[in-house]
Amino acid sequence: MSVISPTIKYDPSKNDIITFAGGCFWGTERLFKRFYGHGVDGLKVGYGIGQVDDKESLSYEQVCSGEADYAEVLQVSYHKGDQAILKSLCEFFFKVHDPTSLNSQGDDHGRQYRSAIFYHDESQIQVINNVIEEFQPKWDNKIVTVVEKIMKYFDAEDYHQDYSESDLANEKNWIPCETHFVREI
Numbered sequence: 001m002s003v004i005s006p007t008i009k010y011d012p013s014k015n016d017i018i019t020f021a022g023g024c025f026w027g028t029e030r031l032f033k034r035f036y037g038h039g040v041d042g043l044k045v046g047y048g049i050g051q052v053d054d055k056e057s058l059s060y061e062q063v064c065s066g067e068a069d070y071a072e073v074l075q076v077s078y079h080k081g082d083q084a085i086l087k088s089l090c091e092f093f094f095k096v097h098d099p100t101s102l103n104s105q106g107d108d109h110g111r112q113y114r115s116a117i118f119y120h121d122e123s124q125i126q127v128i129n130n131v132i133e134e135f136q137p138k139w140d141n142k143i144v145t146v147v148e149k150i151m152k153y154f155d156a157e158d159y160h161q162d163y164s165e166s167d168l169a170n171e172k173n174w175i176p177c178e179t180h181f182v183r184e185i
Contacts, residue, residue, distance in 0.1 A: 003120065003150045009042030010077045018078070018089060019048050019118035019150050021071035022097035023105025028074045031096045035182055036089070042077035046155045048118050055154045066110045073118065075153065083127055090117065090131040095183045100141035115143075118150035138185040 004010060004017050022028045025045040032043055050070030052058040062068040078085045097105055099115045117128050128147050136143050 003153045005044040005046060005075050005153065005155050007155055008044040008075055008077050014080050015041055015077045016080050016082075016086070016124075017075060017120045018086060018124060019073050019075045019120070019153065020093045021048060021073045021114055021116040021118065022093060022099075023072070023113045023115070024108055025072040025074055025156065028096065031182065032074060032076065032092070036092050040076055040078055040089070044075045044155055046073055046075060046153055047071070048073040048153050049116075049148070049151055053152070058154055060157060063112050064110075066112055069111060070152075070154075071114050071116055072112055072156075073116075073153070086124060086127050087131060090128055091135070093117065094131065094135045094143075094145075095185060096181065099135070099143045099145045100139050102144045114146065116146040116148065118148060120150055135185070
């Protein structure tokens with residue numbers, strides 16, 4: 001079972017991967033694309049850590065209903081071994097969503113909107129935990145972000161990729177979730 005998007009820009013000799021779950025993946029992707037360019041080689045929205053074992057049996061509707069127990073995630077490809085980039089990515093993640101909200105972001109509720117960082121390599125754990133420790137005093141409530149090894153990942157359907165820039169988003173008058181913005185913390 002793959003834990004890395006088959007379509008993300010990724011070369012194992014040049015890149016590492018980290019996977020973030022911060023609520024609606026459209027808003028998370030929009031902010032990472034818009035504000036975070038340095039060191040990011042690829043972005044892909046998808047579904048992480050759930051109960052369905054094959055992509056053909058998984059749908060966005062199942063994820064939204066909660067029955068598949070997948071989280072909406074953003075997978076990020078960055079320069080291999082660059083701990084400073086990883087730290088910066090994690091810090092940005094804690095600025096663009098509410099990590100103190102259990103299984104929800106704004107009006108979106110359910111485990112599919114949980115706050116989590118899915119690491120791909122044991123060497124990422126210390127950086128992640130250090131950033132959580134750094135950011136905890138900046139929030140009034142306890143950070144509930146789960147840190148766990150990525151075990152399953154599937155790309156979201158094509159129409160979800162680059163959604164904020166898509167014709168579909170324009171047709172539906174999509175407005176980004178009010179919890180997805182860059183906080184000054």
